[in-house]
Structure formats: C-alpha cells, structure tokens
Amino acid sequence: MTTNAIQIIEAELGIFIRRFIAATTNKKVGNLDRAAYLLLHQISTHGSAGVKALAEEFQLDISTISRQTAALEQKGYLYRIPDPQDGRAYSMQLTDAGTEELALNKQARLAYLTKHLQDWTEEDQQRFGELLNKFNDTF
Amino acid sequence: MTTNAIQIIEAELGIFIRRFIAATTNKKVGNLDRAAYLLLHQISTHGSAGVKALAEEFQLDISTISRQTAALEQKGYLYRIPDPQDGRAYSMQLTDAGTEELALNKQARLAYLTKHLQDWTEEDQQRFGELLNKFNDTF
DNA sequence: CCGACATAGTTGTATAATGCAAGTATATAG
DNA sequence: CTATATACTTGCATTATACAACTATGTCGG
Numbered sequence: 447m448t449t450n451a452i453q454i455i456e457a458e459l460g461i462f463i464r465r466f467i468a469a470t471t472n473k474k475v476g477n478l479d480r481a482a483y484l485l486l487h488q489i490s491t492h493g494s495a496g497v498k499a500l501a502e503e504f505q506l507d508i509s510t511i512s513r514q515t516a517a518l519e520q521k522g523y524l525y526r527i528p529d530p531q532d533g534r535a536y537s538m539q540l541t542d543a544g545t546e547e548l549a550l551n552k553q554a555r556l557a558y559l560t561k562h563l564q565d566w567t568e569e570d571q572q573r574f575g576e577l578l579n580k581f582n583d584t585f
Numbered sequence: 586m587t588t589n590a591i592q593i594i595e596a597e598l599g600i601f602i603r604r605f606i607a608a609t610t611n612k613k614v615g616n617l618d619r620a621a622y623l624l625l626h627q628i629s630t631h632g633s634a635g636v637k638a639l640a641e642e643f644q645l646d647i648s649t650i651s652r653q654t655a656a657l658e659q660k661g662y663l664y665r666i667p668d669p670q671d672g673r674a675y676s677m678q679l680t681d682a683g684t685e686e687l688a689l690n691k692q693a694r695l696a697y698l699t700k701h702l703q704d705w706t707e708e709d710q711q712r713f714g715e716l717l718n719k720f721n722d723t724f
Numbered sequence: 725c726c727g728a729c730a731t732a733g734t735t736g737t738a739t740a741a742t743g744c745a746a747g748t749a750t751a752t753a754g
Numbered sequence: 755c756t757a758t759a760t761a762c763t764t765g766c767a768t769t770a771t772a773c774a775a776c777t778a779t780g781t782c783g784g
Binding site: 450451452453454455456457458459460461462463464465466467468469470480483484487491504505506552555556559560562563565566568570571572573574575576577578579580581582584585 | 589590591592593594595596597598599600601602603604605606607608609619622623626630643644645691694695698699701702704705707709710711712713714715716717718719720721723724
C-alpha cells in the first residue's frame with residue numbers, strides 16, 4: 447500500500463496532538479490553563495455567551511463549563527450579566543482583568559510560536575495558517 | 586496591530602486543538618482510546634520499547650505509562666520481553682491481536698480523515714502533511 | 725567483593741477534569 | 755393553572771495524571 451498524503455496527515459496529527467497536549471496540559475501561563483484560555487478567548491472573539499452555548503461550542507458537559515466559568519468569575523476575569531428576557535439565563539463577559547490576562551497569555555503563546563516558526567518562510571507560515579483554517583472548517 | 590500569519594496560526598491552533606480533543610477524548614474506536622492508540626502506534630512504527638522510553642516520548646509520567654501498558658497487556662494487545670542485558674527492564678511488543686486492533690483503528694481514522702479532506706486538492710493535502718511534519722520537527 | 729548510589733518499573737495516594745444525575749428556578753404551552 | 759421544558763448548579767463517581775514510596779536489579783569506587 448502506497449503512503450498517500452492522508453496517511454501522512456494521520457501520522458503527523460498523532461504526533462502533533464501528543465506533543466501539543468504535553469506542552470500545554472497542566473502548564474499555566476500566568477493564571478490561565480489551556481481550558482481557561484480557550485474560554486476567555488472564545489468569549490473575547492465571539493462575544494458574551496451563556497453556559498449552554500459555551501458547552502456546545504466546546505463539546506463539553508454543561509456542568510463542566512458551569513464550574514470553569516464559576517472559577518473564572520471567582521478570579522475576577524469574568525462577570526455574568528442576567529439575561530433581561532430570561533430569568534434563568536446569564537451571559538458571561540470579560541472583565542478588564544480578564545481582558546488583560548487574556549492578552550498576556552496570547553502574547554506568551556505568540557512568542558512561543560514565533561520562536562518555533564522563526565526559520566519558516568513567510569509563505570510557509572501563511573500557507574500553514576490557511577490550511578489549518580481550511581481543516582478546521584471541515585469539522 | 587496587523588494580523589500576521591503567526592497570529593492566524595495561533596488562533597487556528599486553538600480551535601483545532603479544542604475540536605480534536607472533543608472528537609477523540611473518551612471516544613473509542615473499537616477497544617482503543619486515544620492514549621492506547623498512540624501507544625500501540627508508537628511501538629508499531631518505532632519498534633518495541635520499555636516503559637521509560639515511552640514515557641519520555643509521550644512526556645508523561647513513568648507511572649502513567651506503566652499503568653497504560655499494563656492495561657494493554659491485560660487486553661492481550663501487548664506482551665513484554667525481558668531485556669536479556671538488564672534484569673530490571675522489559676520491552677513491549679505488539680501481539681497479533683494488538684497489530685490487528687491497531688490496523689482497525691488506523692483504518693477508521695483514515696476513513697474519518699478521508700471524509701473530511703475529500704474536497705481538498707491532492708496538492709493541498711500533500712502540503713498540509715508537509716507543513717504538519719515541519720511543525721512537528723520544531724517541537 | 726561490598727557498600728553506596730543509580731535506574732527500571734510498580735503501586736499507593738492525592739488531585740483535577742469530566743460526565744451523569746438530581747435538584748432549583750424560571751419559562752412556556754395547553 | 756398545571757405540566758413540561760429549559761438554564762444552570764451541585765453532588766457523586768470515574769478516570770487520567772503526577773508525585774512519592776517501594777522493590778529489584780545494575781554499576782561504580784574503594
């Protein structure tokens with residue numbers, strides 16, 4: 447059997463996911479672990495959202511998101527706005543501290559990436575971004 | 586601040602990792618979860634190895650790998666060969682059942698990927714594989 | 725050769741993330 | 755108005771993991 451492109455992608459994805467998880471699990475940048483960073487990032491880029499919507503976005507149980515957002519609220523990075531139309535619902539919004547912490551984290555992540563991609567050509571960087579985006583669209 | 590390629594990569598990696606984890610965590614193909622698949626895959630492609638070497642490769646604690654390999658041995662997918670030079674050491678090798686189970690899993694993963702990448706040009710697929718490989722090399 | 729230290733692996737224990745199920749409060753439909 | 759659905763919280767069990775203690779074996783300096 448010939449090794450086609452998809453087989454190569456499968457193998458590389460395995461390596462990639464393993465290393466990425468190893469590099470980011472249980473390692474915080476400042477006060478944010480990976481889950482917290484992604485939550486703040488989501489709210490920051492896609493606007494305030496409730497527990498249910500976030501749970502669907504991340505494909506995690508509502509209870510998990512409920513606890514994670516409660517923790518971030520406790521730390522002062524999020525605050526909850528009661529939904530004026532629905533007394534059961536809230537939407538989570540970033541506080542200034544949350545915005546700042548997110549920016550710090552993003553900075554650190556960009557620095558890390560920049561270091562890793564320093565030998566790449568600008569064209570390869572762009573292409574990689576495009577293809578990742580294309581790949582994400584297929585999920 | 587302009588959005589350069591690295592910023593795009595950072596954002597896409599965040600989305601990617603979230604979806605990939607959601608799609609593969611706690612979801613088994615047959616009898617193998619992600620960790621088990623990666624372990625068998627590693628042994629299959631890089632040859633038999635001991636607990637310590639595997640732990641280093643995956644950047645997990647030795648105790649974690651010890652338990653995972655014990656579980657796979659229990660299921661009959663691995664067997665251990667005592668190191669003839671070192672009475673403390675073993676190396677893990679795939680059994681026929683392990684090889685078969687791994688092949689089934691790989692098949693399923695390839696089918697999944699193929700479905701997702703069916704609209705991609707052959708060239709984009711190849712490029713994505715190359716860039717992923719290049720990225721993995723920088724870890 | 726022996727004692728001290730190093731190494732490969734296992735097992736006990738604590739922690740943390742998660743899912744499921746039950747519970748609370750609010751909304752909606754008949 | 756009652757019954758059901760929904761948004762969220764909380765209690766509980768499970769699981770993956772790390773760390774530390776332990777066992778058995780290897781190695782090195784005297």
